[in-house]
Amino acid sequence: MTERITAIVSGALFAVGLALSGMTDPGKVLGFLDVAGIWDPSLAFVMAGAVSVHFVWLRWLASPRGGASHPPSSVVDARLLAGAALFGVGWGLAGYCPGPALVALAYGRAEGAVFVLAMLAGILLFSVRGKRADGATTATSSG
Numbered sequence: 001m002t003e004r005i006t007a008i009v010s011g012a013l014f015a016v017g018l019a020l021s022g023m024t025d026p027g028k029v030l031g032f033l034d035v036a037g038i039w040d041p042s043l044a045f046v047m048a049g050a051v052s053v054h055f056v057w058l059r060w061l062a063s064p065r066g067g068a069s070h071p072p073s074s075v076v077d078a079r080l081l082a083g084a085a086l087f088g089v090g091w092g093l094a095g096y097c098p099g100p101a102l103v104a105l106a107y108g109r110a111e112g113a114v115f116v117l118a119m120l121a122g123i124l125l126f127s128v129r130g131k132r133a134d135g136a137t138t139a140t141s142s143g
Helices: 001-023 024-032 043-062 076-096 098-106 111-135
Strands: none
Touching: 001 043, 001 098, 024 043, 024 076, 098 111
């Protein structure tokens, strides 16, 4: 039960942060990504805040109180790089990534609904492809 409450509180905090920072506005996101045009640097503060909190969290995890002997790590391989590039292209074209799109959907924004439906179609397509490729569902992690 505690895990569920933690997940709900974390998700709500994340959604409020996305809404307050402007990350649910594709125009603001695209303005941040347009470094060659009229650049809006305000989302850099959102990034700095997120990186700072994550850095402190990793230090805590690495401490004896955190219970982990080392912070989580990830293997950098071609699949990770290709996925990151594809994610970046999609984010740059739409101005949405999954979290802000879900918040926009909750606000009733039509473009949020279109993005979430396309995202779900992509997840389904990947799942079907993964089952055909190895006979089992491919496990992925999200963050």
